[in-house]
Every structure is written in structure tokens, then in C-alpha cells.
Amino acid sequence: MANVSFSGVSKVYGDAIALAELDLSIAQGEFVALLGPSGSGKTTTLNLLAGLIDADEGEIRIGDRVVNDVTPDKRDIAMVFQNYALYPHMTVFENLEFPLKARDRNVATAVVENRVGTVAETLGLGELLHRYPRELSGGQQQRVALGRAMIRDPKVFLLDEPLSNLDARLRIRMRRDIKALHKAIGSTIIYVTHDQAEAMTLADRIAVFAGGRLQQFGSPAEIYGRPANKFVAGFVGEREPAMLSGSLSVEGASLRFAGPDARFDMPLASARQLAHLGGRAVELCVRPEAVSVSNSGAAIPAVITDVEIDGPGLFAYARVADGAELSFHLGANQSLRVGDALGLGLQGGRLTAFDPQTQLALARW
Amino acid sequence: MTPRRTAATWRSRRRSRRLGGLAIDLLIALFALAPIIWGLSTSLKPARDVLAYPPQLLPSQPTLEHYALLLRTGIHHFIVNSALVSVLTVVLSIVIGSLAAYALARLSFRGRSTLMFTTVALMSIPLPSVLVPTFMLMANIKMTNNLLGLAALYTAYQLPIVVWLLYGYFSSLPVELERAAMIDGCTRLQTLRRIVLPLSGPGLIAAGLFVLTFAWNDFVVAVVMMSSEDVKTLPVAIYGYLGFYGRDWGPLTAAAMVSIVPVILVFVAFQRYFLSGMTGGGVKG
Numbered sequence: 001m002a003n004v005s006f007s008g009v010s011k012v013y014g015d016a017i018a019l020a021e022l023d024l025s026i027a028q029g030e031f032v033a034l035l036g037p038s039g040s041g042k043t044t045t046l047n048l049l050a051g052l053i054d055a056d057e058g059e060i061r062i063g064d065r066v067v068n069d070v071t072p073d074k075r076d077i078a079m080v081f082q083n084y085a086l087y088p089h090m091t092v093f094e095n096l097e098f099p100l101k102a103r104d105r106n107v108a109t110a111v112v113e114n115r116v117g118t119v120a121e122t123l124g125l126g127e128l129l130h131r132y133p134r135e136l137s138g139g140q141q142q143r144v145a146l147g148r149a150m151i152r153d154p155k156v157f158l159l160d161e162p163l164s165n166l167d168a169r170l171r172i173r174m175r176r177d178i179k180a181l182h183k184a185i186g187s188t189i190i191y192v193t194h195d196q197a198e199a200m201t202l203a204d205r206i207a208v209f210a211g212g213r214l215q216q217f218g219s220p221a222e223i224y225g226r227p228a229n230k231f232v233a234g235f236v237g238e239r240e241p242a243m244l245s246g247s248l249s250v251e252g253a254s255l256r257f258a259g260p261d262a263r264f265d266m267p268l269a270s271a272r273q274l275a276h277l278g279g280r281a282v283e284l285c286v287r288p289e290a291v292s293v294s295n296s297g298a299a300i301p302a303v304i305t306d307v308e309i310d311g312p313g314l315f316a317y318a319r320v321a322d323g324a325e326l327s328f329h330l331g332a333n334q335s336l337r338v339g340d341a342l343g344l345g346l347q348g349g350r351l352t353a354f355d356p357q358t359q360l361a362l363a364r365w
Numbered sequence: 366m367t368p369r370r371t372a373a374t375w376r377s378r379r380r381s382r383r384l385g386g387l388a389i390d391l392l393i394a395l396f397a398l399a400p401i402i403w404g405l406s407t408s409l410k411p412a413r414d415v416l417a418y419p420p421q422l423l424p425s426q427p428t429l430e431h432y433a434l435l436l437r438t439g440i441h442h443f444i445v446n447s448a449l450v451s452v453l454t455v456v457l458s459i460v461i462g463s464l465a466a467y468a469l470a471r472l473s474f475r476g477r478s479t480l481m482f483t484t485v486a487l488m489s490i491p492l493p494s495v496l497v498p499t500f501m502l503m504a505n506i507k508m509t510n511n512l513l514g515l516a517a518l519y520t521a522y523q524l525p526i527v528v529w530l531l532y533g534y535f536s537s538l539p540v541e542l543e544r545a546a547m548i549d550g551c552t553r554l555q556t557l558r559r560i561v562l563p564l565s566g567p568g569l570i571a572a573g574l575f576v577l578t579f580a581w582n583d584f585v586v587a588v589v590m591m592s593s594e595d596v597k598t599l600p601v602a603i604y605g606y607l608g609f610y611g612r613d614w615g616p617l618t619a620a621a622m623v624s625i626v627p628v629i630l631v632f633v634a635f636q637r638y639f640l641s642g643m644t645g646g647g648v649k650g
Contacts, residue, residue: 052544072547079548085541089563102550102559148549 003028003188004049004156009058011044017212018044022058024207024214031182031189033199036209037235042192045209046158049190051075062155073102078149079158083165084141086133092144093129096120099151119147122184139170146178150185159191163198175201196236200224208232226352230359233285233352239315242286242326245356248277254298255365257284262324264300266346277363282353288315290350291328299343302326304336318344401625408432408619415614431619435606440620442595443602446512447581448627450598453516454523454580455573461520462527462572463535463565467557469528470535471543481532487525493585500589510593518586523576530575534568535561570638574631581628599624 004026011019019041026032034042047053048060051072060067067075078099086095096116100107120126123143133141142162149157162178163171179202182189193199199206200220208215208223208231216228227233233241246259254265294300302318305325309315314330326344330336352364402422407415408431410424468474469481499518500509508514538561546556562569584600591597597605603620606613 050544050548052547071552072544073550073552075548077548079545081541081545083539083541085539085545087542087546087560098546099549102546102555148545 003030003063004190005061006045006048007059007061009045009048009055009060011048011053012056019048020212022214024217026188026190026205029186029188031179031191031202031204033203033206034190034192034209035194035196035199035206035235036215037194039211040209041212041214042194042207042209043160044212046079046160046190046192049156050077050079050158076155077158078152078154078156080145080149080160080162082161084133084145086141086144086148088133091130091132092120092125092136095133095144096125096129096147096151099148103152115151119150122150122181123147138166139174142166142174146181150181153187155188157187157189159189161192161194164193164195171198178202197238200236206236208235210235226361226364227285228361230283230285230354233354233361237287239288239327241288242324244284244286244324245281246284247279247281248284248353250278259284259322259324261322262300262320263322264320264346265298266351267298267348277353280362281356282362283356283359285352285354286326286346287350288327288329290347291326292345292347293328293330293334294343294345296343296345299345302342302344304338304340304342307336307338318342320344404618404621407614408622410615412613412615431615432623434616435619435623440599440602440623443597443599444623446596447599447624450512450516450519451577451580453513454519455576457516457520458523458527458576459569459573462524463531463557463562463569465524466528466531466535467561470532471540472553484525484528488529492522496586496589503590509590510596512596515587515590515596515598516580518590519576519580519583522586523579526575527572530572531565531568534565538564567638570635574635577631578628581624 004024006022006024009019009022010017022041022045024045034045036042044053048055049062051067051070055068062075062077087098090098093116096119097112100112100115116129120129123146125140125143125147128136128140128144133144136144142165145162149159159178163174166174175198178189178191182202191199191202200223203220205217205219206223207217210231216223216232218226223232223236227236230243234243244257244259244262246257246262249256249258251265254267256265257263300320302320304316305319306317307314310329312332314334314336315327316330316336317325317327319325328344336342348365353362354360355362406422406424409427409429410421411426411428411430414421414424414426465484469477469484503509503514503518508517542560542564543556546560547553551559582600583598584604587598587601588604591601599620603617603624606616606620
């Protein structure tokens, strides 16, 4: 059963389309990340669901109820904001109890204290209950914001870039905490982020947005391994892939790619599947993990242009004969220097070709 | 030049610059305070010394006889009138003004910018130009010689500036706080009361002081609207002392002193908030 669904939802600001005909269906208890660059429509989607802005078209449902005309306070949701939005004139305790008291003025003190106590314990806020938000560190404020969202038992949690104001270390720790939290409470969580690593590590499914449109909705593995279009391929992944324009043709036992800035042959795994691409113009997406150093005769000659330390190993950029630049990871025990000449091989299973006009994926092998 | 001497030079330069600034401040203060000092001095002199030549700044025989006269002639009655009107005006202006300012700052509705522009434009109409028609209107609905009527008029005059001040203040608050409150279960009005207003203290105080000083000090409107003795406000009553026993400077200046004390006290009490309120929202989320 879908817990949250959008059907044909659009939002327009003047001439700018913030969100175009969104169809999205999120299951009960699912952790969904809305991923995209700024202005892609992901935050618009979240605000529409929260009721902070009104949809121009389409229908939004939470549970069985159409909520288009329901005010935020009646939608039974909780939200964590990017800047936490803690009430500065209230202590941590007052911030935490606010959602309970705002809904029911006569709620019993014992109930409030019990609930605040439980949440404070879960998030390790026990010592901080009588402090004001300005007296807390960023990570502590973040926890209070999460706690305020958890204090009721809402149908849906909305998190708007909740970790982007934290430093890198803390972000990774909080990421794990949020994941553990989801496991513990089992509620539906919708999480907006522009950080693909966050989306990859946290979400059951990722919705990738660009230019106000949903590009792809699928599990992290699907999004990464089977990108629906060129944008998704480029946006997801730690390192930017190389995008090469050219045409494909089948030459005996190999597939030949020929373009203005790169030409090479690749081993042809299943020729039949790719036969229809013969002679077709494509854009080839080459991720770093598809590239490796090779000594075979078919290797693509290249020259190293840059080398970075990447954790225990290295990350290298190499220019091929016609000018394109490919990048790849190297193990810890290898050494390379700028200017070194070497051969590169492409591994099957990690390459995707896109239609240069429609940008849609044509084939992967 | 050694670094030590450089530092010493800088220190002495800074000191002389500070002294210069202090001298200018004193000059300005003296200029502004001179009438008040003269008034205070006159109010403490016996009647025969008031016009003595050369004038004495410090009365040789200080006396409270003028203040005693004020009490005998019932000045406290006018003080109460003024206080009632002022407090009522402040309450009305802040309640109506904050509702209007919040709507303009946060709700989107047709004609919002026109309304905003009209509100600002209203501030440029000189008060005396509408005084006669206003008097006719007030007389028609029998609201002249009525403290509530006067407070309503003051509220009408001061609302544009109150709305403008509070609009600026509300707009400067992080909108996420209000969004969070609405998601947490507040209606718009509850959000205003529980989140926006508590965070707008300095803005409310600045607007309140603005209105208070106007209502407390106003002479022109009050003298037109209030003719009967029992509803006169303090500024109108002070004008009355001018001709109490001929041209009597003593009671007049004593009454003036009485009228400025409450305003000064209020400003001293709230000056910290007043400054930060005028310079706009300093609340950080």
C-alpha cells in the first residue's frame, strides 16, 4: 500500500516550472531520498507534501487521504529543516514538547514528560534539556531537531537536507544514526539531499530530480548500475564519469567506438544485443571503475595527466591519443607519475551508451 | 621608528580622536538639552525671579511652589487622562498593527503590494490637513470629548508606521521557524502568538515607544477633539497654564517638566531594545 503518492503534480512560479507532472508512489515504512542539484524540484516536492506550498495541478495523498487542501498542522507529518528551525526562545525541553502541546493544550504533564524523556534518551539529549538552542553545538541542534520530529508518531517524516550544515565527519556519523533511527521507528522517511553519497547510503529507493522533472526512481543499485539517462549517470557516483560522443560499429569480435576525441575497440560480449546500435551516434559513459591499466594488444594508449592520493590507493587521470580524458582508480601498491605512458582497458558490464538527442540510455554492457 | 613608539603614537592618536568626539557629543547634548534645563530651572524659581536679569541658571532660592499649585489645580487628573489614552493607543496599535504586518509579511493574497504601498503612502499625509474633516466625522458619531475616540484616532494615525516597522521585523525572522510551528500543529494565529511575537520583542518595543510618545505628546489633535475640562489630556492642560494667572512661566514650566518625566523614564528603561528594534531584526535561528 502506498503511504505517500503524487499523481500528475505540477508547481509553477511565474514562468518557471518548479515541478512538472510528478508521479511518485512511496510505500509504508520506506526510506526515500529525493536527490538532485539545487532548483531540480526536490525541495518543491517536499514542501508540497508538507503543505507549505500549494500544488497547481495533480493530487497528493498521504495514506488514503487526498491532502491538497489540508493545512500542514492537519497532515500528521513531521519535518526537520536544513537550518534546524529550533525555536530560539525555548529550551530544548520546550522545543521537544512543542508539537505535543500545540496539538492538545490539555495534554497531561506526565505524558509530555514521559515522551520527552524517551526521545531525549534515544538521542542522548538528557543533559541538554534546560539549555537554549544557541548554547548547543551544530550536532546537538541537529539531534534536537530530529527529536522534535520524533516526539509525536507522525505518518511521514520529512527531512530537508538535515546534515548539510554539519562538518564532514559528523555528517557521516549522523548518517548512521538516522539509518539506525529509521530501523528503530520504522516510519516512512522522505529525505531531500543534493549529496549522492548520502542518498546512496541511506535510502531504500532514490528519486533523482533535474529541471523540475523526476528522472528516475529506483534502488541505489539500480540508479547507479542502470541509469535511465545521461543526467542520472553523470550525477550519481563519487567521481564524475567521462562522457564521450562518437559512433558504435561492430568489427568482428569487437565493438568499435569512434569519435572526434577518442577511438578504441572493446571486447564484444553479446554482439546480438548490440547489433542494432551499429553505425549509431551515441554518448558513451565511462565510469572510473570501468577503466584499468592493461598490457594487452587492444589496450588504448594514454598518457597520465594527473594523479591524486585517494585513500589507500591513487586516482589517476589519463589522456588518450585523440584528446579525451579518462580517469581510474589504482591499488595501493602501484605507482604512477604525470607523463607516464601506459595502456588502458575497458571492462564490460560497466559501460552505458546514451542517445545524444533524447539523452536516454540505449544499451549497457 | 620602533614598533613600540608606533603603538604609543596610535594610542595617543586614538585618545585625542575620542576626546574630540566626546566634545562634539557634549555640544550637541547641550544644544538639545538647553530648553529643558532652562525649563527645569524656571520651574524651581519663585515667580519674581523668573524674568530677573541677569538670568540665574541655578535658582538662588529654589521652591516647589509651582508644583504645589499644579497639585492643587488637579494636574493628576490630566495625567490619568493622558496615561489612559496613551496605553489604550499602544495596545490597539500593537494588536492591530502586528496582525496587519504579519499578513503583509507572510500571506500571499491579491492586492498585497498595493496595500503595502497604500500603507506607506498614508504616512506622507500631513496630520493637520485631515484634522477638520476628521473632527466633523468624530462629532457626527459623538466621539469628540471621548478618551476612547481620541485613542482610536491616534491608533489610526500611527498604524501605518507601526505596520511598516513590524513588517520589516517580521520579514527578517527565519520563515522556517513559522513553517516548523505550522507542521508541529499551530494555526497561523497560534504561530503568530507563540513564535513570531515572542521573537519580535525589540520590534514591538520600538513600535510601542513610537506610538506612546506620539499619544503622550500630541497637542494638535487633542486640542481640536477635546474641549471639555474632564477629558483634557496633559499637553492641552499645559497650554491652559499659560494663561492661568496672566503669563505665568512657573506653573507652565513645572507642568512641562511633569509631562516629560514619564517619557524619559520609559525610554531609559527600554533604550536597549529600542535601538536594536529600530535597526531591524537581530534574532538568529
